[in-house]
Amino acid sequence: SALQRYREQMRTELDKVVDFWQKYSHDTQYGGFFTCIGKDGKIYDELKYVWLQGRQVWMYCRLYRTMERFNKPEILEAAKSGGAFLRRFARIPNSGSPWKCAFCLTRDGKALKVQRTIFSECFYVMAMDELARVTGDKDMQAEAAQMMDQLVHWVRVDPSGLGKPQLSGDTPVCSMAVPMMLLCLVQQLTEARSGEEVDKYREVGGWCVKQILQHLQRGGTAILESVSSEGKELPGCEGRLQNPGHALEAGWFLLQYGLENGDQELQRTAVDKFMEIPFLTGWDKEHGGLLYFLDVDGYCPTQLEWSMKLWWPHCEALIAYLMAYSHTKEPALLDRFSQVYDYTFSHFSDAENGEWFGYLTQQGKVTLDFKGGPFKGFFHVPRCLYMCEKILDSILNKQET
């Protein structure tokens, strides 16, 4: 059947992607991972981006822990090496907070850049918690929990520790990325656990969902990337910005949360709004594929890359539509999945050297030909393939029984 073909493809592709990163990304001298990797595996830059270090540790551990064929010592060893590198070097001493992480490190772990946002720290939490699940290291788990407390404090209480100067015109803006990341961490930290700490995280999770839903604007017809702290539309380009891939990712986060909590209304909103709207507005009817940014009023976005096709929105779309189909069994959602699948595998996947290209022109031509870069690591592609394989397993297993 079509579903079996999809599963076979996801499985084969995941094996190839894991092979690629195992073969080329490990820094056996200093630990951690190279992520600037050319189309045929050549390292073209040795900098180590903390987001991508954390994501690779997380992904290796998740594969090791939940997929039998990846439960291999070399996967665990690579994850541990990355975790040790992060633990030793990612946090910046004397930055005003003991928990502020760098954005970028030199090959040997010296801090090179720091962002005034929370994302390096988020991927640090993901990495440490998942690694602690695999190794049973309680100290590491506690460290993830402490970092999480700091993150929640920055987001909900006082952002001044992030180091941004207070400016009179800089009114608070709610970016959808922030509650999405925190919700992702809540799911990470609560999975198969219980107790007081988990109750605390569940409260954070509920808050994140409310925050994400504020981005559904204009009478439920648009998902806007940034809104005011009162949940209203912001003026100008910033207020009108749509990021279809991000909305789709939020869609499957919300659907998952709605399923775990038996919230049917949330499940419907996730599918009918966060998955449907970005397709209607973001799918390029002429050339296929999802556009990167759009202005809700049809102005041209100011982001130079707005019309490019990036790999990760397509990864998120595949997860979203397959997850939605598996729970609703609505054929239209499987059609959506198929449409994205066809575009994705014919444009991004590299049959010759393995892994995926990340950046295409609007017309679908590869325009940045590396497999890994400052923002593309071992994360969106394998997470997509892993989740799709799991979902297809579950659909096909139910059909068989």
Added chain:
Amino acid sequence: SALQRYREQMRTELDKVVDFWQKYSHDTQYGGFFTCIGKDGKIYDELKYVWLQGRQVWMYCRLYRTMERFNKPEILEAAKSGGAFLRRFARIPNSGSPWKCAFCLTRDGKALKVQRTIFSECFYVMAMDELARVTGDKDMQAEAAQMMDQLVHWVRVDPSGLGKPQLSGDTPVCSMAVPMMLLCLVQQLTEARSGEEVDKYREVGGWCVKQILQHLQRGGTAILESVSSEGKELPGCEGRLQNPGHALEAGWFLLQYGLENGDQELQRTAVDKFMEIPFLTGWDKEHGGLLYFLDVDGYCPTQLEWSMKLWWPHCEALIAYLMAYSHTKEPALLDRFSQVYDYTFSHFSDAENGEWFGYLTQQGKVTLDFKGGPFKGFFHVPRCLYMCEKILDSILNKQET
């Protein structure tokens, strides 16, 4: 003759561009200029970017002061309004330095973003000094001089006032933009002046030229955008980055400096290296136009926009080749100018609504269709047209006499 046709085109186009910005960009309510202006003149965002405010003040004043047909009260009034807005709102109180400027302001002048670089301040100096030349305001000229002192201090003595945290892996990097901007300011502040202050600036100018020349690397075969503080090539992507438009702009800065100081060797280096190399490496032989970024070893740059064609490198190329031709009379340089001219006027200039588009795909299709944005204001296009008209005047006047 061809030169006469070029001059006619530059003149007509400059008139149209000035009209466009006079018609659409003036904020008569709060002062200053809108710069986010759609293809047909519509304001799509009210934010005020300090770089662009300063550049527009400078350009209006320069036109007013040096071109008879722009010596009109409405041009002066617009410049004064922009200058007053900048003076009142651009500098950030309580930022650690009395001279730190914001990067972006709200429509009514509240600071929204601040960069940890020197460029907002540089355009502030340009604006204030040129406006002082027109109005005779000595306080304003003194303010420009004080800001210049602060800039030189940040660049040559101590950058800590810029607000960047000190990180162990963040070794000093020399970006070509910094000495280029300072050299531009030196030329601004010394024009037709003399005295102690001017001698001080001349020393800075000499230092800037030496710094810029350090970017000529690999035995004189490549212009690299960033080098180490010892003038050596840096590792990785950062070290290999080439920005052809920037090299061309540096080329005409150096040529102008070499001419003013009777330095023939510098003149030759400007033409043979800073103008020749970026053309050989940066001109797209398949689609025409100058690529935005390149890696000197042929890797793919990590900048998503690397293969796009932006308006400003073409503006700088037109100035560079025409200036070089006017001094050397080498026909090959006029051919270069013609080649860039043909591409530029057939791709960027908008005959329908005036002004230029700024952003094309590699294939030459307009992909961001606004006339002004966060980084495109009343500067590169009118400066190019103004300078080309002046240079063509000088060539043609010599021919006639």
